[in-house]
Amino acid sequence: ESHHLVAPDSLQYKQPSIVSGRTDVVAVTPWLAPVVWEGTFNPVLLDSIYKPQNISIAVTVFAVGKYVMFLKDFLETAEQHFFIGFNVHVYVFTDQPTKVPQVKMAAGRQLTVCSVPSSKRWQEISARRMELIQTLIEEKLQNRNDFIFCLDVDSKFHGRWGTESLSGLVAVIHPGYYRDDRSRFPYERRPESRAYVGPGQGDFYYCGGAFGGLLQEVHQLAKTCRSNFEADAKEGIEAAWQEESHLNRYMWINKPSKVLSPEYLWQDFKPRNPEVYIVRFSGVVKNYAEIRPNV
Numbered sequence: 436e437s438h439h440l441v442a443p444d445s446l447q448y449k450q451p452s453i454v455s456g457r458t459d460v461v462a463v464t465p466w467l468a469p470v471v472w473e474g475t476f477n478p479v480l481l482d483s484i485y486k487p488q489n490i491s492i493a494v495t496v497f498a499v500g501k502y503v504m505f506l507k508d509f510l511e512t513a514e515q516h517f518f519i520g521f522n523v524h525v526y527v528f529t530d531q532p533t534k535v536p537q538v539k540m541a542a543g544r545q546l547t548v549c550s551v552p553s554s555k556r557w558q559e560i561s562a563r564r565m566e567l568i569q570t571l572i573e574e575k576l577q578n579r580n581d582f583i584f585c586l587d588v589d590s591k592f593h594g595r596w597g598t599e600s601l602s603g604l605v606a607v608i609h610p611g612y613y614r615d616d617r618s619r620f621p622y623e624r625r626p627e628s629r630a631y632v633g634p635g636q637g638d639f640y641y642c643g644g645a646f647g648g649l650l651q652e653v654h655q656l657a658k659t660c661r662s663n664f665e666a667d668a669k670e671g672i673e674a675a676w677q678e679e680s681h682l683n684r685y686m687w688i689n690k691p692s693k694v695l696s697p698e699y700l701w702q703d704f705k706p707r708n709p710e711v712y713i714v715r716f717s718g719v720v721k722n723y724a725e726i727r728p729n730v
């Protein structure tokens with residue numbers, strides 16, 4: 436609505452075509468949401484449409500316990516690749532505020548540190564993010580027609596992540612399963628759980644490590660996932676992949692308006708597949724036993 440798109444009349448760019456383009460990937464879902472792959476968009480055109488709207492992008496990143504070690508690379512590479520030239524506000528949630536590194540940020544970019552309790556279980560740290568994202572939006576970001584992305588900290592940016600990713604509700608396809616039949620997706624398969632996705636159901640397997648969209652839409656997602664996770668917990672159930680399972684259930688019921696290809700969350704240990712022309716954001720290789728509070 437207020438993000439009405441207007442192309443500038445002065446800009447020169449390559450003629451669009453509906454008969455030539457990438458043929459090795461699918462760039463639209465069956466519900467007609469774009470699937471963002473390199474070569475399907477013009478970054479200069481997109482930036483010039485969003486630039487006059489003076490949008491702000493909030494980012495949440497959690498660094499609890501030993502995960503503070505990932506912050507430096509995450510923050511430094513974000514300065515090189517994430518929404519360059521736009522207003523970016525990074526919210527770092529940590530139990531050790533003094534260990535948040537000082538990273539020089541460009542004009543229009545800022546960082547806020549939020550204190551959170553530590554935890555003895557990584558599952559709880561990961562899943563509690565939904566509650567803290569819900570509260571952040573309610574208390575600090577409400578009523579602003581801006582965007583938010585919620586990202587894993589154990590990762591680095593390697594290429595552009597910008598305005599092509601903006602939409603109401605944005606999900607990222609998990610790099611590990613996108614060529615598989617959905618019967619192999621690690622959805623929560625117990626019907627007792629509120630994260631349940633049954634046989635023959637589900638579209639894609641999405642990452643818990645990156646999602647976003649307009650503040651109001653992400654608020655609704657975080658609130659729903661949190662309350663379903665907590666209601667499950669009261670009955671002694673924890674979904675197979677915690678909040679990632681609840682996110683997958685949510686995205687099946689509430690289709691994302693834009694889907695980001697696995698370029699937007701690859702994994703460093705995984706060789707690049709030929710359809711992935713560029714890795715934009717990727718999880719670093721880590722020793723789980725060494726960095727998590729429990730196994």
Ligand SMILES: CC(=O)N[C@H]1[C@@H](OP(=O)(O)OP(=O)(O)OC[C@H]2O[C@@H](n3ccc(=O)[nH]c3=O)[C@H](O)[C@@H]2O)O[C@H](CO)[C@H](O)[C@@H]1O
Nearest residue numbers: 497498499500502557561587588589642643644676677679
């Ligand atoms: C790439 C991707 O989609 N990753 C998801 C995946 O495993 P991952 O193996 O990527 O999970 P993870 O260990 O990175 O934990 C998720 C995030 O929680 C935070 N954290 C975790 C443990 C800890 O001791 N301290 C801490 O700060 C940190 O921001 C981390 O990035 O499945 C998890 C299920 O729970 C989450 O959905 C992750 O987002």
Ligand SMILES: [Mn+2]
Nearest residue numbers: 587589644718
């Ligand atoms: Mn991770």
